[in-house]
Amino acid sequence: MESCNCIEPQWPPDDLLMKYQYISDFFIALAYFSIPLELIYFVKKSAVFPYRWVLVQFGAFIVLCGATHLINLWTFTVHSRTVASVMTTAKVLTAAVSCITALMLVHIIPDLLSVKTRELFLKNKAAELDREMGLIRTQEETGRHVRMLTHEIRSTLDRHTILKTTLVELGRTLALEECALWMPTRTGLELQLSYTLRQQNPVGYTVPIHHPVINQVFSSNRAVKISPNCPVARLRPAGKYMPGEVVAVRVPLLHLSNFHINDWPELSTKRYALMVLMLPSDSARQWHVHELELVEVVADQVAVALSHAAILEESMRARDLLMDQNVALDLARREAETAIRARNDFLAVMNHEMRTPMHAIIALSSLLQETELTPEQRLMVETVLKSSNLLATLINDVLDLSRLEDGSLQLDLGTFNLYAVFREVLNLIKPIASVKKLHVSLNLAPDLPEYAVGDEKRLMQTILNIVGNAVKFSKEGSISITAFVAKLDTLRDSKAPEFLPVLSDNHFYLRVQVKDSGSGINPLDIPKLFTKFAQNQSTGTRNSGGSGLGLAICKRFVNLMEGHIWIESEGLGKGCTAILIVKLGMPERVNESKLPYMPKMPTNHGQIAFPGLKVLVMDENGVSRMVTEGLLLHLGCDVTMVGSSDECLRLVSHEHKVVFMDICVPCIDSYGITIRIHEKFTKRHERPLLVALTGNTDKVTKENCMRAGMDGLILKPVSLDKMRSVLTDLLEHRVFFEAI
Amino acid sequence: MDLVQLQRQFVDYRTSLYHEGFLDEQFTQLQELQDENNPDFVVEVVSLFFEDSERLLNELARALEQQSIDYKRIDAHVHQLKGSSSSIGAQRVQKVCIAFRNYCEEQNVEGCLNCLQQVRHEYSLVKTKLESLFQLEQQILTAGGSIPM
Numbered sequence: 001m002e003s004c005n006c007i008e009p010q011w012p013p014d015d016l017l018m019k020y021q022y023i024s025d026f027f028i029a030l031a032y033f034s035i036p037l038e039l040i041y042f043v044k045k046s047a048v049f050p051y052r053w054v055l056v057q058f059g060a061f062i063v064l065c066g067a068t069h070l071i072n073l074w075t076f077t078v079h080s081r082t083v084a085s086v087m088t089t090a091k092v093l094t095a096a097v098s099c100i101t102a103l104m105l106v107h108i109i110p111d112l113l114s115v116k117t118r119e120l121f122l123k124n125k126a127a128e129l130d131r132e133m134g135l136i137r138t139q140e141e142t143g144r145h146v147r148m149l150t151h152e153i154r155s156t157l158d159r160h161t162i163l164k165t166t167l168v169e170l171g172r173t174l175a176l177e178e179c180a181l182w183m184p185t186r187t188g189l190e191l192q193l194s195y196t197l198r199q200q201n202p203v204g205y206t207v208p209i210h211h212p213v214i215n216q217v218f219s220s221n222r223a224v225k226i227s228p229n230c231p232v233a234r235l236r237p238a239g240k241y242m243p244g245e246v247v248a249v250r251v252p253l254l255h256l257s258n259f260h261i262n263d264w265p266e267l268s269t270k271r272y273a274l275m276v277l278m279l280p281s282d283s284a285r286q287w288h289v290h291e292l293e294l295v296e297v298v299a300d301q302v303a304v305a306l307s308h309a310a311i312l313e314e315s316m317r318a319r320d321l322l323m324d325q326n327v328a329l330d331l332a333r334r335e336a337e338t339a340i341r342a343r344n345d346f347l348a349v350m351n352h353e354m355r356t357p358m359h360a361i362i363a364l365s366s367l368l369q370e371t372e373l374t375p376e377q378r379l380m381v382e383t384v385l386k387s388s389n390l391l392a393t394l395i396n397d398v399l400d401l402s403r404l405e406d407g408s409l410q411l412d413l414g415t416f417n418l419y420a421v422f423r424e425v426l427n428l429i430k431p432i433a434s435v436k437k438l439h440v441s442l443n444l445a446p447d448l449p450e451y452a453v454g455d456e457k458r459l460m461q462t463i464l465n466i467v468g469n470a471v472k473f474s475k476e477g478s479i480s481i482t483a484f485v486a487k488l489d490t491l492r493d494s495k496a497p498e499f500l501p502v503l504s505d506n507h508f509y510l511r512v513q514v515k516d517s518g519s520g521i522n523p524l525d526i527p528k529l530f531t532k533f534a535q536n537q538s539t540g541t542r543n544s545g546g547s548g549l550g551l552a553i554c555k556r557f558v559n560l561m562e563g564h565i566w567i568e569s570e571g572l573g574k575g576c577t578a579i580l581i582v583k584l585g586m587p588e589r590v591n592e593s594k595l596p597y598m599p600k601m602p603t604n605h606g607q608i609a610f611p612g613l614k615v616l617v618m619d620e621n622g623v624s625r626m627v628t629e630g631l632l633l634h635l636g637c638d639v640t641m642v643g644s645s646d647e648c649l650r651l652v653s654h655e656h657k658v659v660f661m662d663i664c665v666p667c668i669d670s671y672g673i674t675i676r677i678h679e680k681f682t683k684r685h686e687r688p689l690l691v692a693l694t695g696n697t698d699k700v701t702k703e704n705c706m707r708a709g710m711d712g713l714i715l716k717p718v719s720l721d722k723m724r725s726v727l728t729d730l731l732e733h734r735v736f737f738e739a740i
Numbered sequence: 741m742d743l744v745q746l747q748r749q750f751v752d753y754r755t756s757l758y759h760e761g762f763l764d765e766q767f768t769q770l771q772e773l774q775d776e777n778n779p780d781f782v783v784e785v786v787s788l789f790f791e792d793s794e795r796l797l798n799e800l801a802r803a804l805e806q807q808s809i810d811y812k813r814i815d816a817h818v819h820q821l822k823g824s825s826s827s828i829g830a831q832r833v834q835k836v837c838i839a840f841r842n843y844c845e846e847q848n849v850e851g852c853l854n855c856l857q858q859v860r861h862e863y864s865l866v867k868t869k870l871e872s873l874f875q876l877e878q879q880i881l882t883a884g885g886s887i888p889m
Contacts, residue, residue: 423776427886620820621792621823621824621827622788622792623785623789623792623823623824623827623828624823624824624826624827626784626827627770627773627785627827627828630770630773630778630785633773633778634772634773634775634777634778662823695823695826716827717765717766717769717827719769720769
């Protein structure tokens with residue numbers, strides 16, 4: 001055994017040192033073993049630690065160091081070789097591991113450090129996001145405020161409430177110290193403090209409008225920060241505190257007339273109000289962008305709300321005005337009605353009162369005319385009569401016209417003979433016309449119905465008036481009256497745009513044209529003709545009388561008859577044509593015949609059926625002969641009358657188409673004549689038709705007639721229509737035997 | 741008198757004549773035949789009737805006074821009268837004539853004489869009536885009005 005070189009320590013004073021070394025080594029070993037254990041334990045616990053194997057290395061390193069120190073414990077005393085070898089192994093291992101670990105750490109430690117910086121970066125980012133979140137929340141809240149503000153503002157149409165609400169809500173939302181509104185004065189040269197938030201009754205401060213700051217605010221539609229020393233911002237009494245920031249924004253005041261201008265550029269004549277907002281002083285608060293946006297939005301909303309309020313005020317005012325006007329109109333209408341009623345009562349009374357003496361005058365004057373008078377007296381009486389007649393007519397006309405205007409006049413409708421109306425007019429006008437040597441002609445169209453439904457009296461009055469005027473204003477020449485049924489195209493006259501005729505089955509439009517060759521009328525005067533009391537002075541017919549009402553009344557009647565009347569003239573001296581169109585009804589199938597026998601209705605009614613037809617009538621009875629003659633003459637025939645059979649035979653010729661023979665059995669041998677006539681005219685087409693007229697209603701007579709060779713038999717009495725239809729039938733069929 | 745009143749009176753009178761059977765539709769027919777070409781037709785016919793009837797009545801009276809009555813002649817006259825009266829529409833006269841003719845056929849003198857008296861009576865009645873009617877017409881025409889149909 002070699003002796004080791006270590007000095008065997010004695011337990012003398014070196015013992016203490018040895019003891020301490022021994023103990024510290026022990027504890028070191030303990031620590032060296034426990035530290036890895038702890039490490040392992042905590043690594044196991046944490047899942048995220050990325051460098052596990054580094055720790056393992058570390059652990060190994062520590063364990064080996066510990067082992068070394070532990071083994072060191074045995075080296076204090078004599079120790080064997082094994083111990084030494086173990087010690088050496090341990091040290092070698094330890095060296096190896098520790099070197100490897102050292103090398104590893106060079107790579108790892110920078111990484112570990114960077115982890116730390118990243119952590120710091122993320123923390124900063126998180127803080128920034130938090131801040132931004134806060135900002136967004138603030139903005140969203142602001143938006144909510146705006147909506148709420150708008151809602152408040154728009155929920156009322158009262159101007160004062162709108163403005164007050166605006167200020168209050170703005171103050172609350174933005175936590176303002178003061179909020180004020182400056183409105184332009186009427187002159188437009190100054191701004192007046194109208195509303196404030198804190199002060200209840202603002203004193204009427206005014207500020208001239210042409211301040212540079214104010215101009216700056218007005219020229220932009222954004223909220224502008226202004227200096228607290230600006231006159232508009234000096235709302236609080238100056239104090240020792242630092243005034244907060246002030247912002248001003250313009251509020252456009254829309255005038256009603258502005259709404260018409262769409263395409264025009266912004267007019268500089270727009271009026272603005274100024275809203276001033278002050279942040280609390282000493283708060284070091286600043287106006288944020290979102291707050292400025294809020295203010296701008298609110299200002300716009302206020303403008304809109306104010307314009308609505310203005311429109312409402314305007315419409316209320318208009319409505320009040322209309323109501324007043326209505327009341328006034330109603331009053332006026334009632335007054336007018338009262339006046340009309342009074343006039344009508346007056347007219348009615350006066351009419352009666354006036355007519356009574358008129359009647360007396362006219363009646364007595366006519367009676368006076370019948371008595372013995374000297375020529376001068378007669379002249380005087382005639383004048384009196386003429387004047388009073390004129391006056392009576394005037395009274396009637398005036399009453400008629402007033403009734404017409406009221407619309408209280410109604411037409412007396414009835415079925416009447418249209419042809420008779422025209423004939424009557426003609427008859428009435430003929431005397432005067434013949435005195436003036438005027439030729440009057442009447443032309444009625446064939447398709448004009450004989451009967452019509454309408455107001456006969458007034459139609460006649462109208463036609464008579466027109467014809468009378470034609471006669472009155474013509475000194476010479478002729479007057480022609482034409483009447484026909486108006487067709488649709490002729491009804492539409494360019495001179496009468498408001499006349500819209502409507503055709504229907506049971507109505508027709510009668511058109512009457514009266515043309516005269518008289519003095520004519522200036523076309524410019526034509527519209528005046530139909531106005532009341534306006535007589536044409538230039539025609540120089542002052543002495544022809546008339547009050548000028550005639551045509552006016554005619555026009556009213558024609559209008560009542562749903563028609564139209566007008567006058568055409570080419571000028572003075574060229575005559576004129578009066579045209580009237582009225583609507584008349586078609587009568588129902590008129591029952592003209594009261595006879596028991598009625599053959600088919602002849603188609604050409606009202607017209608002469610047999611012009612120039614040569615007939616021979618033989619009748620012994622003078623009266624009945626005359627009646628038959630009258631009948632046939634009325635139908636237009638050329639009648640030869642004979643009273644005996646000899647005369648008949650003598651006068652009959654091939655020119656006669658029909659021979660009417662009155663057969664009465666005891667008197668004339670009519671059968672004999674028949675035979676003799678047959679003998680006289682051998683050729684059939686030369687022989688006239690032989691017709692018997694008899695009052696006998698027995699079959700024997702009829703058979704005898706037929707046997708004798710007569711062509712026809714008619715029963716007496718014969719009416720006009722019967723004769724007409726018999727002749728028609730006879731001439732068509734060459735035979736006619738009435739059914740007995 | 742007022743024209744309108746005259747016209748109304750005329751219409752009423754004429755209607756009454758129809759109602760009482762003095763005139764029938766034949767008279768209306770006569771009036772229809774009157775126009776501007778024949779303005780006095782009715783008056784002429786009626787005047788002729790009056791003449792004729794007077795003559796016939798006288799003849800009848802003379803014939804019935806005879807000892808031996810010639811019924812054929814009387815029948816002829818009555819026939820004539822009947823024809824005339826029916827031509828102008830003198831209805832009552834016509835009716836009596838029909839009865840007259842029956843008595844003639846029966847050769848009944850009493851009946852004939854009775855009928856003659858009746859005929860005379862009816863004739864004078866209708867004559868008076870027609871004359872008044874024409875007078876009214878004339879009055880209307882002179883007053884300047886027109887005869888209502």
